[in-house]
Amino acid sequence: MSRIAYVNGRYRLHADAVVHVEDRGYQFADGVYEVIAVQRGRLVDEEAHLSRLDRSLAELRIPWPMSRRALRVVVAEVIRRNRILESGLVYMQVTRGVAPRSHVFPPGVASSLVVTARSLPRFDRDAARKGVAVITIPDNRWKRCDIKSVSLLPNVLGKQQAKEAGAFEAWMIDSDGAVTEGTSSNAWIVSGSAELLTRQASSAILNGITRRAVLDIAAEQGCRLVERPFTVGEAKSAAEAFLTSTTSLVKPVVRIDDTTIGDGRIGPLTERLLELYAGHMLAQEVETG
Numbered sequence: 541m542s543r544i545a546y547v548n549g550r551y552r553l554h555a556d557a558v559v560h561v562e563d564r565g566y567q568f569a570d571g572v573y574e575v576i577a578v579q580r581g582r583l584v585d586e587e588a589h590l591s592r593l594d595r596s597l598a599e600l601r602i603p604w605p606m607s608r609r610a611l612r613v614v615v616a617e618v619i620r621r622n623r624i625l626e627s628g629l630v631y632m633q634v635t636r637g638v639a640p641r642s643h644v645f646p647p648g649v650a651s652s653l654v655v656t657a658r659s660l661p662r663f664d665r666d667a668a669r670k671g672v673a674v675i676t677i678p679d680n681r682w683k684r685c686d687i688k689s690v691s692l693l694p695n696v697l698g699k700q701q702a703k704e705a706g707a708f709e710a711w712m713i714d715s716d717g718a719v720t721e722g723t724s725s726n727a728w729i730v731s732g733s734a735e736l737l738t739r740q741a742s743s744a745i746l747n748g749i750t751r752r753a754v755l756d757i758a759a760e761q762g763c764r765l766v767e768r769p770f771t772v773g774e775a776k777s778a779a780e781a782f783l784t785s786t787t788s789l790v791k792p793v794v795r796i797d798d799t800t801i802g803d804g805r806i807g808p809l810t811e812r813l814l815e816l817y818a819g820h821m822l823a824q825e826v827e828t829g
């Protein structure tokens with residue numbers, strides 16, 4: 541079956557889905573994006589993702605390419621045309637549009653919108669429980685990591701470094717020696733005294749939608765939640781560690797650099813949160829409007 545992408549008003553074969561050479565996303569990384577999971581054909585936490593898109597656009601003063609309602613229709617149509625009946629991912633990107641190259645905002649230019657989607661294998665509990673390794677690297681990003689910008693070069697370099705080190709993710713470390721987040725995920729630990737720690741939302745991290753869902757679940761469970769920066773030393777001596785993201789869900793971290801975390805397998809709280817997050821993800825209501 542051919543994949544279909546939406547590009548600025550048209551549904552196109554994926555192979556023919558192109559943007560203009562002077563799109564500001566291409567020339568300046570002047571754009572933002574969202575990735576939303578599809579489970580059982582439904583979008584997971586769609587409203588939260590669209591609200592974060594709204595915030596990212598507002599921070600960069602990029603106008604919405606269409607109304608929020610119209611965007612929902614386009615996303616639903618891309619899912620339908622790509623026949624994502626079970627699991628998948630939707631990617632949407634909005635840039636400041638196409639204009640002759642000049643740093644200042646171009647006046648009167650419509651923002652560009654691209655929406656793509658792909659199917660993924662169905663959620664596999666056993667695969668999800670498998671622990672991964674992370675490395676630590678300096679966080680050398682800009683100071684507005686709360687904006688989901690397409691400018692991802694440090695993240696790309698960090699993820700590649702992780703891959704070359706045989707790890708799944710790189711946790712980035714700020715100038716105080718504290719973990720900010722992963723290159724495409726948020727970082728969590730469970731301390732020896734059973735506190736669940738993740739860095740508070742600020743301009744130093746992207747406030748993950750999965751992070752927020754897991755915070756809600758943990759609060760409902762009566763976990764001892766602490767939102768604060770934690771150091772690499774704290775992470776390495778933690779009882780459990782995990783990362784969260786739309787694509788990785790709740791993923792156990794069992795090695796940080798050369799240090800094994802816990803007994804090298806998924807920890808009990810991580811396991812509970814994974815189970816509850818999977819329940820949340822698979823139980824999305826059909827939203828109207």
Ligand SMILES: Cc1ncc(COP(=O)(O)O)c(C=O)c1O
Pocket residue numbers: 575695721722723724725726745746747748749750751784785786787
């Ligand atoms: C830098 C960064 N942090 C955190 C996340 C997790 O965000 P979410 O849970 O919304 O996928 C992502 C996701 O891509 C990311 O790129």
